[in-house]
Amino acid sequence: xxxxxxxxxxxxxxxxxxxxxxxxxxxxxxxxxxxxxxxxxxxxxxxxxxxxxxxxxxxxxxxxxxxxxxxxxxxxxxxxxxxxxxxxxxxxxxxxxxxxxxxxxxxxxxxxxxxxxxxxxxxxxxxxxxxxxxxxxxxxxxxxxxxxxxxxxxxxxxxxxxxxxxxxxxxxxxxxxxxxxxxxxxxxxxxxxxxxxxxxxxxxxxxxxxxxxxxxxxxxxxxxxxxxxxxxxxxxxxxxxxxxxxxxxxxxxxxxxxxxxxxxxxxxxxxxxxxxxxxxxxxxxxxxxxxxxxxxxxxxxxxxxxxxxxxxxxxxxxxxxxxxxxxxxxxxxxxxxxxxxxxxxxxxxxxxxxxxxxxxxxxxxxxxxxxxxxxxxxxxxxxxxxxxxxxxxxxxxxxxxxxxxxxxxxxxxxxxxxxxxxxxxxxxxxxxxxxxxxxxxxxxxxxxxxxxxxxxxxxxxxxxxxxxxxxxxxxxxxxxxxxxxxxxxxxxxxxxxxxxxxxxx
Numbered sequence: 001x002x003x004x005x006x007x008x009x010x011x012x013x014x015x016x017x018x019x020x021x022x023x024x025x026x027x028x029x030x031x032x033x034x035x036x037x038x039x040x041x042x043x044x045x046x047x048x049x050x051x052x053x054x055x056x057x058x059x060x061x062x063x064x065x066x067x068x069x070x071x072x073x074x075x076x077x078x079x080x081x082x083x084x085x086x087x088x089x090x091x092x093x094x095x096x097x098x099x100x101x102x103x104x105x106x107x108x109x110x111x112x113x114x115x116x117x118x119x120x121x122x123x124x125x126x127x128x129x130x131x132x133x134x135x136x137x138x139x140x141x142x143x144x145x146x147x148x149x150x151x152x153x154x155x156x157x158x159x160x161x162x163x164x165x166x167x168x169x170x171x172x173x174x175x176x177x178x179x180x181x182x183x184x185x186x187x188x189x190x191x192x193x194x195x196x197x198x199x200x201x202x203x204x205x206x207x208x209x210x211x212x213x214x215x216x217x218x219x220x221x222x223x224x225x226x227x228x229x230x231x232x233x234x235x236x237x238x239x240x241x242x243x244x245x246x247x248x249x250x251x252x253x254x255x256x257x258x259x260x261x262x263x264x265x266x267x268x269x270x271x272x273x274x275x276x277x278x279x280x281x282x283x284x285x286x287x288x289x290x291x292x293x294x295x296x297x298x299x300x301x302x303x304x305x306x307x308x309x310x311x312x313x314x315x316x317x318x319x320x321x322x323x324x325x326x327x328x329x330x331x332x333x334x335x336x337x338x339x340x341x342x343x344x345x346x347x348x349x350x351x352x353x354x355x356x357x358x359x360x361x362x363x364x365x366x367x368x369x370x371x372x373x374x375x376x377x378x379x380x381x382x383x384x385x386x387x388x389x390x391x392x393x394x395x396x397x398x399x400x401x402x403x404x405x406x407x408x409x410x411x412x413x414x415x416x417x418x419x420x421x422x423x424x425x426x427x428x429x430x431x432x433x434x435x436x437x438x439x440x441x442x443x444x445x446x447x448x449x450x451x452x453x454x455x456x457x458x459x460x461x462x463x464x465x466x467x468x469x470x471x472x473x474x475x476x477x478x479x480x481x482x483x484x485x486x487x488x489x490x491x492x493x494x495x496x497x498x499x500x501x502x503x504x505x
Contacts, residue, residue, distance in 0.1 A: 069171040074164040084182070087189035088165050089117060092135060094192070095124055115196075128181050131173045136166040194288060202292045204308070216311045222291060224281035230411050231282055232275060232404035232435045244393060245287060252367070263369040265358060265390055269378040270397030273434030276374045279397070280319055289370065290316045296323075302353030309357055317370045324380040351382055358390045399432045408435060412442040413451060420452045427459040 046054075075085045093116050096103060102119035118124065118137035126133045140162050169177055199222035228238055248264045255262040268276040284291050292312050299305050312318060358371060373391065375381060385391065400408070402425035410416055441458045445451040 067170055067172075068168050069174055071167040071177070072164050073167065074162070084186075085163075085165065087186050088135075090189035090192045090196075091185045092124055092126075092165075093117065095126060097124070100124075128184065129176070131169060131176060131181070133177070133181070134168040136168070137163070138166055139163045197288055199284060199288065200290045202290065202312075204293075204295060204298050216308060217292065219290075222281070222284065224278075224285070226278040226281040227285050228282050230407075231278060232400065232407040232411075233279075234403050241393075241395070242286070245283065248370075249287065249368070260389075261359070262367045263371060265371045265392045266373070267378070267386070267391045267394045268372060268374045268397055269394065270376070271399065271432075271434060272376055273436035274397035274399065275435050276397050277321075279395070280317065280372055280374075283370070283372070284317050287317075287370075288315070289368075292316055292318045294318055294320050296320060296349060296354075299349055302350060302356075305349065305353055305357050312369075315368045317372055319372045319374070321374045322376065323373045323385075324375040324377045351384065355384060355390065358385070400428060400435045400438055402428055404435060405438060408438050408442065409452075412439060413448050415448060418448070418452060420456065424452065424456060424459065427456065431459060431462050433459065433462065 073085050073088055074082055076082055096116055096118065100118070100122060102122055104117045104119050106115045106117065118135075120137060120139040122137055124135045126135060141160070167177070200219040201222040202217040202219045205216060205218050228242060231238065244264075252262055268279060270276065280291065283289070290313060294308065299308070309318075373385075378394075386394070405424060405428055406416070406421070409418070409421070437458075438455065441455045442451050445454055
């Protein structure tokens, strides 16, 4: 009898489950219909301001019972960029899991590298020291608005978009997130930014507009191939220069402790064609620094010079080429000829303005900056510009020597030894040839034998011409005498290398 009743029991249980499911579904539908009706009535009869206030209070009431805290990191702080947002964007890029359904791809025109970021409402789970952190990207678009147009037939549209990251975690970890985790994000994003960085070469715009950083400079990718490995420079002198750059990079706290701006000034002097520009490019590639090419003759006055300094970025090399002939600098203001692109203004650049730019109060507006001056005639520069703190390292770029020739032979011909090297090195000891002249001669022939023979003929022709030192050239024996006196003045603090570096290759 018991076996006959089991199907009946199972059937009753099944009927009860079906009835229960129907009841739940019916109740859910009733609640949903009521909610929709209530929402319609609220939208119809309750003012939007009061309705938003009620919903806001209900939301806050529900959040008060939640054990989680949410931090909002918006893209902008008023009109200024929010650097924490940029840091979070860089930090999250390599952590986007492969199963993410929607990923935003961007490739800035001037960088050429693809960047990954979250699409709207996508989430990432991150783990920090055992703490589970949930990131969510939120983007909201607002209706486009017409801007008062310059062209009435093509009115521009302004589309507004607000973007932010929402960071959620258990409230008991709030102190750890605000302190340790945020510091971790900033440090990691800085490292990632350096890896992704595309070096830029900046030059002044002819129609500069003040007020925004990007309106004063125009730039392009810096693809200069020069490195310390390819420079025609003595290996020991190259090592000293690299050590000086490394020491500068790691001494941020030291500069701060002694009350000095975190910057360093270099003077590259010597005849044309000795590799001054190539050395600047090698420094930029080694440090991963952008280059700002500052043409002093394009600057109207001292005030404009200060604005340009403020508009340059950190981790950059500011280059002032041909300092001896780019501008006549005097201790008192003197008017200069009207510039072609500035018909309504004359130049009033002064030496005091340049000195304040180099090591005055305005020079501290930025970190990790290197200022490089180049000149063909060091003796024409005002001594006030050469003192320590303004020019910290003086580098003599001289004519090529045998060691420099061997480096160029390897770069251009791919050889380190050849029977004709001895003859070429003997010829180089008795004449003045720049690395640019040697390199150009070696490029004329593809065959190694013909290239070296062409260089020998070039050197013999130079010697037979009887080329002598001109008044504008730097005499090696005079440089050494002057440098010995200046070297005593250049050593200002302990721990620095001898600041007179003679690159005599």
